[in-house]
Amino acid sequence: MAEADTRTTSPTAIDWKPCPDHETAECGTLRLPVDRSRPEGETFDLAVARRKATDPDRRVGVLLVNPGGPGDSGVNYTLTRAEAQLSAELRSRFDVVGFDPRGVGGSRPVMCSKKLLDARPSVYPRDQGEFERLAAYNRELREDCRRHTGPLFDHADTLSVVHDMEALRKALGERRISFFGHSYGTLIGEQYAELYGDRIRAMSLTANVDHSITGTREFLVSSATSAEDSWRQFVKWCDRARSCALHGRDVPAVWDGLLERADRGGIRDPEQPGRTLDASEIALRVFKMFYGPDWAEAATFVARLDAQRPETPAPGEPPETGQPLKAEPFAAVFCQDWRFRPRDHREFARLTAAERQAAPHMRGSPRVHAALAGCVGWPERVNNPQHDLRLSKAPKLLMMHSRHDPANPLSWAAEVRRQTRGRAVLLTYEGAGHRVYDRSDCTRDAMDGYLVALKVPHDGSTCAAADPADGD
Incomplete structure (x- = not known):
């Protein structure tokens, strides 16, 4: 009752x-x-x-x-x-x-400079120098957000x-x-x-x-395994559903080939002419479609990108919003809830290799990888440890x-x-x-x-x- x-x-x-x-x-x-x-x-x-x-x-x-x-x-x-x-x-x-x-x-939303947010470096640093630049950027962004948000930033x-x-x-x-x-x-x-x-x-x-979960590797690998599992469910659906825009094709081959083309800078962003999409951005967009799951939308998106003809994109700039600040609370919360702090590129590279091994097609969990990378360079102490x-x-x-x-x-x-x-x-x-x-x-x-x-x-x-x- x-x-x-x-x-x-x-x-x-x-x-x-x-x-x-x-x-x-x-x-x-x-x-x-x-x-x-x-x-x-x-x-x-x-x-x-x-x-x-x-x-x-x-x-x-x-x-x-x-x-x-x-x-x-x-x-x-x-x-x-x-x-x-x-x-x-x-x-x-x-x-x-x-x-x-x-x-x-x-x-009291966490506010950060949009120009600085738009200048985010790759979350896949290739060497120690790029790792240190990522850490320096994260520290600069953290201080920028603290300045624009006020004391609440440290208690998010x-x-x-x-x-x-x-x-x-x-x-x-x-x-x-x-x-x-x-x-x-x-x-x-x-x-x-x-x-x-x-x-x-x-x-x-x-x-x-x-x-x-206190182990960074465990957190990344479990997340990557989940993302790869959803990718496999998507492939199975495409194999049996005529409504899939990739039905009748070798979906894994199409997908892997698309990400390889993106690695070479050959895939244009259909929403922003003049801008290319890297492999992690494509994976992240499709990953979000798995939430529904909106498999038909994901298949149409992949097919549309795969059908692009090779050409050199014209230079372009992201559209200006006219707003100098943007609400961006994710890192302020996540990096104060989880004590994940890779110390150098060698450790970060081992973690990236582990998640890619767990998810060879999705190349890890795009969102969790970016979340972890966003905490590089933050203070070790967190308010809400695991x-x-x-x-x-x-x-x-x-x-x-x-x-x-x-x-x-x-x-x-x-x-x-x-x-x-x-x-x-x-x-x-x-x-x-x-x-x-x-x-x-x-x-x-x-x-x-x-x-x-x-x-x-x-x-x-x-x-x-x-x-x-x-x-x-």
Whole structure:
């Protein structure tokens, strides 16, 4: 049975007002300290959005949501995506509340000079000199972002976000909250459960992140293996689906040949005339299409690039936006959450070779490689170092994960579940893609039943691949 309303009185209420362009939702801010150890110091405003339960008489409570990133906006999710991605049952029974984590969106975003961001060197240094130039660039960019962002830059880690979420719970006047976290949002959920487990009514985590990994090689290789697995699923689909733009061709040969042409500077960017795409950029764009999975789009993109005639591209410049600054929170979060710091080119080259061996076609995990390279040259100390998850007061958590997730391997979810020591169950969606909850009736019913009525699926449960792209 669903629980009764868990509201209480809070001395620090949010001043809710109708959201601009979204009058059926409410927006507000919560003023919080930048540095939790200095509550009387500088503050920032945490941006929050809420869609109230559409059936208030059957309201269960508050469902906080975070869509991941790091850098995705919980406010934007609540205003523009929740109605399509969350079931009518969840929206009728919960106040859906999203917030922008510190450093993101409307919560004092991390800002950096666009000109400097555009000058980023290759994340594949070929020798010690290029490695040192990458480190020097990262240090320069870090100082630039700190200067334009202010003190919050040094406190953009997920552990600080977890304390913000607890302050938000109090401001909402809730004794306990329910939480839905996706991808990097699962790290917020995991650490909230670790510190504030008795404040949780229910917590569902999809596409889980394992924050216990301390070995850089293990992190890179596991990510690369997941990316390569998704590439193989894409190839299998192309072999059987007539709708694939590469159907009937040797897809691995086409793909490998395309990346080799890109290595020689022979592939033009169809979106920016005069600019070429290197192999890592092509791999990253296709990798992001695997999130859907949008396999038809990926095949069309690859076929379009492969069909290009060899020619020398005309010189061109990226289009000017007229904005000197750009929001760029990823490194500020990631490099304060993970202590991965390759010390020299020899170590970096060994890591790159290991991930390419694990993913010979995708050449590693494009996004994770770039994330690691972005931390080269950063200080060794991090605010939120990796550690095994330790839960003592949290209720039973529901974890859901795709077997063929391109970004976060299923092994990460299995390891997190193991660390909970019986305080979580893991349900596996047997298909592909990064999203899990809205893939099928099976996945939706499992999470809805858990969040609404606290009906916990059996550990090890599965949901069949349901999307035609996953199983036809």
